[in-house]
Amino acid sequence: MSHGAIRIIAEIGVNHDGSPDRAATLIDAAASAGADIVKLQLFDAEQLAAEQAPLAAYQQRAHATGTQRELLRRLQLAPADVRALAQRARERGVEFTASPFDAASAAFLAGELGARRIKIASGELTNDPLLVQLARSGCQLLLSTGMSTLAEIEHALGVLAWGFIADPSARPGPAAPRRALLSSEGGRLLAERVVLLHAVSLYPAPAETTNLRALDTLAAAFGLPTGLSDHSTGIAIPIAAAARGACMIEKHLTLDRTAPGVDHAASLEPAEFAAMTAAIREVEQALGSGRKVPCPAELDTAAVARRSIVAARPIAAGERFTSDNLALKRPGGGLAGAHFWRLIGTSATRAYAADERIE
Secondary structure, eight states: OOOOSSEEEEEEETTTTTOHHHHHHHHHHHHHTTOSEEEEEEOOHHHHSOTTOOOOHHHHHTTOOSOHHHHHHHHOOOHHHHHHHHHHHHHTTOEEEEEEOSHHHHHHHHTTSOOSEEEEOGGGTTOHHHHHHHHTTOSEEEEEOTTOOHHHHHHHHHHHHHHHHSOTTOOOOTTHHHHHHHSHHHHHHHHHHEEEEEEOOOSSOOGGGTOTTHHHHHHHHHOOOEEEEEOSSSSHHHHHHHHTTOSEEEEEBOSOTTSSSSSGGGOBOHHHHHHHHHHHHHHHHHHOOOOOOOOTTHHHHHHHHSOEEEESSOBOTTOBOOTTTEEEESOOSSOOGGGHHHHTTOBOSSOBOTTOBOO
């Protein structure tokens, strides 16, 4: 599968259901389906959720039981397993990354695992300390914007900009993110290192909630590259996002969409993911340069499909051209229709046979 400018992320997330072997199989499936990047979620259940944090509605609909922390414990992967999975991705020729949900996971991902880019989950967009840490990681940052307002996104970008440019020993005051966002250095680094991902934090997200025009809104508001972290069912919406200019598409991948688990229902199975990837690559080719000029292959068609001015009947030398004795007929290559009205009333410099091109 050929790779293109649009980066396609296979979000394994927690669809491994806590099984490193299943995660490895999903990495293999992602590579075979043409993904550029595979992504997990890295977290410490004790650090992520308070003891009595309730389950989200979509988690309850997936028949999860207990508290969030209990669910997360079942889905947590050990560092040794994550190391092996990162190596598996490298062996399969796909980039490995993750969404970290705590400081230790972020340091592990950016440091030991050497991630080139890090996804910031929508739920962490308001986690200022984690944003500052990730800004200082040196990685490209993919900021997911589910559940967010433009004001919240602006603040998060300000925090990242401050993390990029501030002394590591400094602490941001209330106005520091805004100043960093408006600074030339902060703006330059945001443009170099941040991709905004439009997202709707529903699992699955109905089509009517997807609001793909928000891609345009994000691009206009912040001047940053934009992509889609998609939770819809099927492949139509990510393909549409690619056609709308998304530079990155993230989609959940599962081995079985009917499996019990919190994200399986919002995921694609491997064959569907491969079909989505192929369609996005086709759309990417179809987007072209934007210049409206004939492509070289059209010139042969133009020669037979366009018309030339010809004699509608025999015309004698010196006879005046009229709308009755001139016609436009295929093939092209002679005088085009733009000359038709200029010929009317002038005289033929020589005789013409019927259907002969006028010179």
